[in-house]
Amino acid sequence: xxxxxxxxxxxxxxxxxxxxxxxxxxxxxxxxxxxxxxxxxxxxxxxxxxxxxxxxxxxxxxxxxxxxxxxxxxxxxxxxxxxxxxxxxxxxxxxxxxxxxxxxxxxxxxxxxxxxxxxxxxxxxxxxxxxxxxxxxxxxxxxxxxxxxxxxxxxxxxxxxxxxxxxxxxxxxxxxxxxxxxxxxxxxxxxxxxxxxxxxxxxxxxxxxxxxxxxxxxxxxxxxxxxxxxxxxxxxxxxxxxxxxxxxxxxxxxxxxxxxxxxxxxxxxxxxxxxxxxxxxxxxxxxxxxxxxxxxxxxxxxxxxxxxxxxxxxxxxxxxxxxxxxxxxxxxxxxxxxxxxxxxxxxxxxxxxxxxxxxxxxxxxxxxxxxxxxxxxxxxxxxxxxxxxxxxxxxxxxxxxxxxxxxxxxxxxxxxxxxxxxxxxxxxxxxxxxxxxxxxxxxxxxxxxxxxxxxxx
Numbered sequence: 001x002x003x004x005x006x007x008x009x010x011x012x013x014x015x016x017x018x019x020x021x022x023x024x025x026x027x028x029x030x031x032x033x034x035x036x037x038x039x040x041x042x043x044x045x046x047x048x049x050x051x052x053x054x055x056x057x058x059x060x061x062x063x064x065x066x067x068x069x070x071x072x073x074x075x076x077x078x079x080x081x082x083x084x085x086x087x088x089x090x091x092x093x094x095x096x097x098x099x100x101x102x103x104x105x106x107x108x109x110x111x112x113x114x115x116x117x118x119x120x121x122x123x124x125x126x127x128x129x130x131x132x133x134x135x136x137x138x139x140x141x142x143x144x145x146x147x148x149x150x151x152x153x154x155x156x157x158x159x160x161x162x163x164x165x166x167x168x169x170x171x172x173x174x175x176x177x178x179x180x181x182x183x184x185x186x187x188x189x190x191x192x193x194x195x196x197x198x199x200x201x202x203x204x205x206x207x208x209x210x211x212x213x214x215x216x217x218x219x220x221x222x223x224x225x226x227x228x229x230x231x232x233x234x235x236x237x238x239x240x241x242x243x244x245x246x247x248x249x250x251x252x253x254x255x256x257x258x259x260x261x262x263x264x265x266x267x268x269x270x271x272x273x274x275x276x277x278x279x280x281x282x283x284x285x286x287x288x289x290x291x292x293x294x295x296x297x298x299x300x301x302x303x304x305x306x307x308x309x310x311x312x313x314x315x316x317x318x319x320x321x322x323x324x325x326x327x328x329x330x331x332x333x334x335x336x337x338x339x340x341x342x343x344x345x346x347x348x349x350x351x352x353x354x355x356x357x358x359x360x361x362x363x364x365x366x367x368x369x370x371x372x373x374x375x376x377x378x379x380x381x382x383x384x385x386x387x388x389x390x391x392x393x394x395x396x397x398x399x400x401x402x403x404x405x406x407x408x409x410x411x412x413x414x415x416x417x418x419x420x421x422x423x424x425x426x427x428x429x430x431x432x433x434x435x436x437x438x439x440x441x442x443x444x445x446x447x448x449x450x451x452x453x454x455x456x457x
Contacts (some may be wrong), residue, residue, distance in 0.1 A: 004092060015076065016363035019077060022189065030372065031071065033412060033413065034190075036190040038071070039194035042194040042196060042197040043269055046177065052130050052133055052134045052174040053136070054174065054176050056139075056140055057178075057195075058139070059145065062365050063097070064193070065119065066082065068181055069179065078135040079101045079102075080137045081105045081126060081136065082103075085377070087104050090356075095392075096377050105142075119356050140154050141153065149242070153222055154191045158221055158222060162214065162217070169371065170207045174204075175198045177198065178198035179197045179232065181232035182267065188414050189371075194271070196271075198231070198232055201221065255317075260276075295453050295454065298453070299450060309439065311428070311431035315431035317447070323358075329426075342414050342418070345379075346408075347415070348379070348383065349375050387404050
């Protein structure tokens, strides 16, 4: 897939200096502040810049999904086709989404039949960009899922790809690049995120079939694309038992990975072991439904018990010592002044987007979108200015004001991790208080029974 001179000439989508600087700023917040670690797996599979490429991915976490792909492409500006309703969330969101290359796609089930005509303009522009060597990103599920499963694909992405080829009399080879997004936790600040790319699929072998049987050609390509995305991601198809399976994956999954010699803290490897664990649970359900139901029932009971006692599942297995938990709180108390200092403006940077999200949308999967977008576009610039002015006039030092602004990201990271550390210590102490009670002993019994059954998988 070497880039030809003709394709290089066609590529007119080189980003300007302002866009590149803006993207560096956005990536810094995304990769270092919002997430603790991000991964791009198989980037060598991405066709060279200037080769018409349509990236197709699963969709689970709203804006966070396209951002992961956007920051993988360091020297190009891809266009994204995404659900139109996200553009209506807020004027700031609308401007931001368009600035990073997102274009709206209107859907019958959401925006209504009258809005579908607006897609013609979006698709014509995108088809022209694609055949001219640009990179386009689409989400064929036509909406985000709220769980780790793969929804039904709309054929709109293949309609766009084949019509783009037809626009150029099928002289241009267009590639479909399957990919997936995966998160350690959808809502965790300073968590881990990865985007993983599959093998590019050329549409050229399907051009002749498309000329006579377009639906057949699209169905065949769609099958290939869907199979690849399914193989890349964690797809929990048993939605009836999804919560139990996901609880097992997030609690027992670490031990399962360790038993396999896999680094459970390295997200790409953990994805592999999680897929294997979930596959074993699915196999058990097929071969022995009664045993599988016992495991799922125990998982649900444990999850409910952990929540009722205000503890955490790790406490049931690690058996925390009161001295260690108390020591953590003592150490936290030693840094409490720094923590209080870090809350300005960290607390507001977290609380304001969450408040606006609750007012604007009931969809929990938009939470990350609001936290990231509001901070990147509005709150971080605004509070940086406020922090600078307050510190400058308070100390009469320009450099102290500037230093405080530079420290804001580090203070945010410290505040989040401090809160998480104290929270875990408190939950451990709660477990030590409850473990010898009737409820605590029953919860421990269920936990031991559950893990013994899982170890025998």
